[in-house]
Amino acid sequence: MISSAPPTLPADLRAFIEALPKTELHLHIEGTLEPELLFALAQRNKVELPYASVEALRAAYAFTDLQSFLDLYYAGANVLRTEQDFYDMTMAYIERARADNVRHAEIFFDPQTHTERGIAIDVVFAGIARALREARDRHGFSSAMIMSFLRHLSEEDAFVTLDAALPLRDQYQDLWNGIGLDSSERGNPPEKFARVFARCKELGFHLVAHAGEEGPPEYVVSALDVLKVERIDHGVRSEEDPALMQRLIREKMPLTVCPLSNLKLCVVDDMANHNIARMLRAGLAVTVNSDDPAYFGGYMNANYLAIASALALTREELLQLARNGIEASFIPAAEKARLGTELDQYAAAH
Numbered sequence: 001m002i003s004s005a006p007p008t009l010p011a012d013l014r015a016f017i018e019a020l021p022k023t024e025l026h027l028h029i030e031g032t033l034e035p036e037l038l039f040a041l042a043q044r045n046k047v048e049l050p051y052a053s054v055e056a057l058r059a060a061y062a063f064t065d066l067q068s069f070l071d072l073y074y075a076g077a078n079v080l081r082t083e084q085d086f087y088d089m090t091m092a093y094i095e096r097a098r099a100d101n102v103r104h105a106e107i108f109f110d111p112q113t114h115t116e117r118g119i120a121i122d123v124v125f126a127g128i129a130r131a132l133r134e135a136r137d138r139h140g141f142s143s144a145m146i147m148s149f150l151r152h153l154s155e156e157d158a159f160v161t162l163d164a165a166l167p168l169r170d171q172y173q174d175l176w177n178g179i180g181l182d183s184s185e186r187g188n189p190p191e192k193f194a195r196v197f198a199r200c201k202e203l204g205f206h207l208v209a210h211a212g213e214e215g216p217p218e219y220v221v222s223a224l225d226v227l228k229v230e231r232i233d234h235g236v237r238s239e240e241d242p243a244l245m246q247r248l249i250r251e252k253m254p255l256t257v258c259p260l261s262n263l264k265l266c267v268v269d270d271m272a273n274h275n276i277a278r279m280l281r282a283g284l285a286v287t288v289n290s291d292d293p294a295y296f297g298g299y300m301n302a303n304y305l306a307i308a309s310a311l312a313l314t315r316e317e318l319l320q321l322a323r324n325g326i327e328a329s330f331i332p333a334a335e336k337a338r339l340g341t342e343l344d345q346y347a348a349a350h
């Protein structure tokens, strides 16, 4: 588990990263379920787990690819039963994020992971939203909710989920502003969800999709052209297509990159070979995010520290990554400007 920076990072740069104001745009709330909370919820809900202890569960977090992770991830989500469970999970994430100086988070949640187990969609929305609203009121922690469809299921299932969620839109209009697409990428191209994304666009939602993580650069192109997304989640394999790279630069298309996730799921073999620095230096709007931090060994600061150390990022580059995160967010212009000013003041003071 990578919980601290490698010793090569100078202490002052480490402190600079830790206190840097951040924006998180690629975070699956179900992927923040730490083994300790997972065990506690299993006990509370009398759910039997196939692991004897927290340690045994943590030891199972040795993944070989995206699918091996997803199998464990869906098993873990099975302990989430009540509104309070979703609240506790979300609040635990917020505490971690605030400790890492995250100012704003756009949170993915997968209702299908829960509705197919018989949990009502209202329960999912209510628990997550109660925690986010409390954090906003108490600490000024800003957030949004991005409802994501599971791409290994059918488009018809996605429509059923959308229809179930739409009656809740008014009730959660202060939070729910986006639609995403996640889960097993290979063999599930963006085109599969063309009609449901067109419908969500008509409804006025922001649109994002995972593409180019394990899937080929063609999936990034079709996420842009067919799904009309405003951000690409991951997108690291875009580098295999020079014309696509030029397009991403030209269109200032944000990529929500998740370095520790890529390492843990063997998308890259070594952080020193991660392409986030190359893409940043080429002028792409790359951002840093933690994806499923409970499973991948680190939250926002751990991700920043890992790439800063392995890829020798400068302070200016780290500031640019943070700035890209603000720019790529779906927050109102006034709030964006406020976060931008905070970042400028931070840069000036350091």
Ligand SMILES: [Zn+2]
Binding pocket: 026, 028, 182, 210, 233, 291, 292
């Ligand atoms: Zn993801």
